Amino acid sequence: MRVLVTGGAGFIGSHVVEALRAGGHEPLVYDVRADTGADVRDPVSVARALAGVDAVCHQAAMVGLGNGVADAAEYVSRNDLGTAVLLAAMAEAGVRHLVLAGSMVVYGEGRYECPRHGVVRPGPRAVTDLDAGRFEPSCPRCGAELSPGLVGEDAPADPRNVYAATKLAQEHLAAAWARSTGGSAVSLRYHNVYGPRMPRDTPYAGVASFFRSALARGEAPRVFEDGRQRRDFVHVRDVAAANVAALETEAVPGVLAAYNTGSGEPRTVGELARSLAAACGGPEPVVTGEYRLGDVRHITADSSRLRAALGWKPQVGFEEGMREFAEAGPV
Numbered sequence: 001m002r003v004l005v006t007g008g009a010g011f012i013g014s015h016v017v018e019a020l021r022a023g024g025h026e027p028l029v030y031d032v033r034a035d036t037g038a039d040v041r042d043p044v045s046v047a048r049a050l051a052g053v054d055a056v057c058h059q060a061a062m063v064g065l066g067n068g069v070a071d072a073a074e075y076v077s078r079n080d081l082g083t084a085v086l087l088a089a090m091a092e093a094g095v096r097h098l099v100l101a102g103s104m105v106v107y108g109e110g111r112y113e114c115p116r117h118g119v120v121r122p123g124p125r126a127v128t129d130l131d132a133g134r135f136e137p138s139c140p141r142c143g144a145e146l147s148p149g150l151v152g153e154d155a156p157a158d159p160r161n162v163y164a165a166t167k168l169a170q171e172h173l174a175a176a177w178a179r180s181t182g183g184s185a186v187s188l189r190y191h192n193v194y195g196p197r198m199p200r201d202t203p204y205a206g207v208a209s210f211f212r213s214a215l216a217r218g219e220a221p222r223v224f225e226d227g228r229q230r231r232d233f234v235h236v237r238d239v240a241a242a243n244v245a246a247l248e249t250e251a252v253p254g255v256l257a258a259y260n261t262g263s264g265e266p267r268t269v270g271e272l273a274r275s276l277a278a279a280c281g282g283p284e285p286v287v288t289g290e291y292r293l294g295d296v297r298h299i300t301a302d303s304s305r306l307r308a309a310l311g312w313k314p315q316v317g318f319e320e321g322m323r324e325f326a327e328a329g330p331v
């Protein structure tokens with residue numbers, strides 16, 4: 001299969017390219033970072049790149065929390081205008097198979113249960129609570145403590161920041177494209193992806209990258225909130241394998257199918273810091289109580305739908321993956 005991989009020079013895209021090659025496919029890299037300077041927002045260049053292509057694996061995006069609203073126009077331009085230009089060109093070229101890099105950020109806060117009210121949806125956390133060190137969301141009806149669970153694909157979308165809003169819009173655009181062209185679209189909603197070639201610590205990077213960069217400087221990783229926030233860290237090679245599985249599997253035409261893509265082993269951010277510090281032989285993490293507005297407290301996936309539908313299974317365990325990640329050092 002000939003696959004155009006947008007963002008193919010990036011962290012996840014480059015692993016998708018390798019996995020496709022290993023699977024006997026022909027990946028074509030389309031990335032502003034590459035020599036060709038290929039921008040998904042350029043309709044002429046995209047149309048040219050789609051010639052003879054069987055499927056598109058759309059990884060290109062501006063990622064991370066960034067600088068919030070100050071970056072809004074650039075996020076919308078790269079992520080949503082870029083997706084729209086790409087989809088229009090695919091419709092025109094007759095390319096009917098799309099796999100999209102989705103994200104768990106579309107859910108906002110994960111799934112919570114109140115002992116009295118069952119599943120509830122806490123709103124955005126208030127600055128006054130965060131400043132007072134009250135990080136756990138409480139039941140919006142009775143204020144009781146909630147227990148976090150695994151979020152399924154049918155949970156309502158609730159984007160909590162600019163980046164999240166653009167990732168959700170990408171899915172809506174892809175669904176509209178599938179409906180009107182009869183094409184098939186799969187969104188793999190990645191959880192926290194880590195592994196070799198993860199970008200270094202900019203406002204656009206993930207938490208594992210911040211910790212590793214601190215350790216590389218000989219400093220202790222600084223853990224925000226109280227370190228007990230839960231995430232699902234999934235290895236980049238497993239994410240690449242999910243992309244290949246999605247490209248190789250016949251998908252239902254005319255709709256967008258969404259799959260959580262996580263390891264299925266929730267961890268806390270504190271555990272992540274300790275594990276990386278140990279692997280680097282660095283100083284113990286420091287829990288700072290700082291927070292980033294727009295961060296959610298807990299978000300962990302139920303990735304069983306992906307396992308059932310695509311026969312995918314994560315291969316890289318947390319400890320093993322973190323050891324390799326620590327040893328690779330910042331890129």
Ligand SMILES: NC(=O)c1ccc[n+]([C@@H]2O[C@H](COP(=O)([O-])OP(=O)(O)OC[C@H]3O[C@@H](n4cnc5c(N)ncnc54)[C@H](O)[C@@H]3O)[C@@H](O)[C@H]2O)c1
Nearest residue numbers: 007009010011012031032033039040060061101103190193
């Ligand atoms: N890293 C994670 O934990 C994570 C989690 C959920 C979803 N995602 C999604 O996965 C995808 C890949 O992210 P990544 O972590 O590899 O980030 P990355 O920044 O390493 O890769 C993104 C690539 O897209 C390219 N790009 C950006 N704008 C472009 C444009 N207009 N035209 C062409 N190329 C463009 C960049 O040059 C870069 O190489 C993104 O869609 C992101 O939203 C990542």
Ligand SMILES: [Zn+2]
Nearest residue numbers: 114117139142
């Ligand atoms: Zn309640």
